[in-house]
Amino acid sequence: MELLLIVSLVVALSYAFSCLIKSFLRRRDQCCYMLAYECYKPPEDTKLSTASCAQIVHRNKNLGLDEFRFLLKTIVSSGIGEETYCPKNVLEGREETPTLVDALAEMDEVIFTTLDNLFAKTKSFMSPSKIDILVVNVSLLSTAPSLTSRIVNRYKMRENVMSFNLSGMGCSASIVAIDLVQHLFKNHKNANAIVVSTESFGPNWYCGKEKSMMLSNCLFRSGGCSMLFTNNRSLKERAILQLKYLIRTHLGADDEAYQCCIQLEDDKGYQGFRLTKKLTKAASKALKLNLRVLVPKILPMREILRFSISNLRNKKRHSKTSGQSAMDQVSIGLNFRTGAEHFCIHPGGRAVIDGVGMSLGLSEFDLEPSRMALHRFGNTSAGGFWYVLGYMEAKKRLKRGDRILMMSFGAGFKCNNCLWEVMKNLEDVNVWEDCIDKYPPKTLVNPFMEKYSWINDDYLGFVRLER
Structure with a gap:
């Protein structure tokens, strides 16, 4: 009887120890490492200078004097300089008639440029055929086939790659995509993942006059990023960040x-x-x-x-912060x-x-x-x-x-x-x-204020008559 109890106890302890080891190993394999990332830098001919920005504003025939004032005030106070980038169809004056070709060309430029650079940077240990998970987030464009399918086709990825196309998730979509990757890592060992984050601005340029909708034209610019993640601990030494x-x-x-x-x-x-x-x-x-x-x-x-x-000590004082x-x-x-x-x-x-x-x-x-x-x-x-x-x-x-x-x-x-x-x-x-050596500048002088602060009602009225 005593021998049976001892054997049972040993078996129980062995099972418990085995469960602990499995749990530890499972948690260990659930790590999420970033191996590299590549931001998109658009071509110089798409740079949105002060002059080109003014031209885009002026050709919107729906704007009146009040809307002009609002736009100027918003641009001046936005914190944005004149070296940002704009979709080609907008710079070319086709913002009111965008096409699917424009939308896909904009996405291909961002996505394929960043992915080409990413794979070139990591070619010593990573290739498109080693990617297990692919997530693309573009809120305002959903095509068929999907953007992920365009990537799989371009880089000839494996037939069992897990692809996810996220839309409508807004400015925080990048974190949503990484969260998805992190959860998938929990059930897939030694996996590699790509996340692509960008936005389709060209076909979504606002051409009306509602102030609350004109804000997006003042703030949003072309850009994007591709990132490489893994939960493979053998690549830990190559990682730059761990989530x-x-x-x-x-x-x-x-x-x-x-x-x-x-x-x-x-x-x-x-x-x-x-x-x-x-x-x-x-x-x-x-x-x-x-x-x-x-x-x-x-x-x-x-x-x-x-x-x-x-x-607790300052409860009374904090209660006076209602203002x-x-x-x-x-x-x-x-x-x-x-x-x-x-x-x-x-x-x-x-x-x-x-x-x-x-x-x-x-x-x-x-x-x-x-x-x-x-x-x-x-x-x-x-x-x-x-x-x-x-x-x-x-x-x-x-x-x-x-x-x-x-x-x-x-x-x-x-x-x-x-x-x-x-x-x-x-x-x-x-x-x-x-440009990193020029930042931060001593003062963030807004170029729109420097060049257009002289604009008054007489000038705006003249522009309106001209149009």
Whole structure:
């Protein structure tokens, strides 16, 4: 009897130990490493200078004096410089009559250029035939065959490649795509994944006069990025980043949040993207809910305890902050630098960067990469993160062991944030190679203000008569 009990105990302990080992190995294989990324730099002949921007504005016959004033004011305060890039059909004056050929040509240029460069950079250990997972996110274009199929056909990928085409996910789609890859890695060992993030702007240029829909023309610019990921631990030494945490928040059930950032047609039938004044409120609410989950994972316990004690002691004082904006009140008092050394805020616009920076108590040094990416490349939608990351790398800020907090907002309304750990010192000048030494400039002088601040009602009236 005693022998039977001993044998049973040994078997039970062996089984438990085996389960623990399997669990450990399973978790170990669920890692997500970024091996490389490649941002798109459009050709020089698509650069949107101050003059070309003015020409595009002037030829919109639907604009009146009030709309001209609004556009000038918006462009001047946008934080965008005059070295951003625009779709060819818009520069050529065909924004009102885009074709499917234009749309596909725009996508092929971004996607194939970045993928060609990515595979060239990693040719010593990676090739298209080794890709197991392919995810493409383009919110405003869905073709048949899909964009992923165009990539599979171009690079002759394997017949069992898992492809996913994401649309309608907005500016935070890049994080959504990475989350999908991370979940697939949990069930596929030693897998390699490609994520392509860009946006179709050419066929979606707004040609009407509604102010809330004209904003997108002022902010969005051509760009994109292709990224290579793996959970193969034998490639860990080649990794540049490791994903530590990723939290997604979705406010689609809230009608106000759902409507604040939406694609539709105006009363004249012009299709565009409407950004309402409720966007800031939706962003602050989504960010607050997201941080409730993310903060305990990324901040040390001592900082959370310090904040909790301080918050209790100053309850009375905090109750008097009702005059602050919703964004200001998201995380008063928490020191986010105890959980991350770098902050990669989606360069969606100056108001977004300022709001998140004030909310998290960040310095101008922390916000510099996002501000510079917005100034140089504009809002490139889901690809914007990687221009910010590229700036940090080109400035040699990223050292092994550093942590990067990425924060994004998108239509829906969504807030998707994640934390990365830097795996090695990063120093590639990448897409910033030709201009990194000029950034940051001493002052971000807006070229539109310099060249068009003299515009008055008499001039606008003359332009209207001319047209």
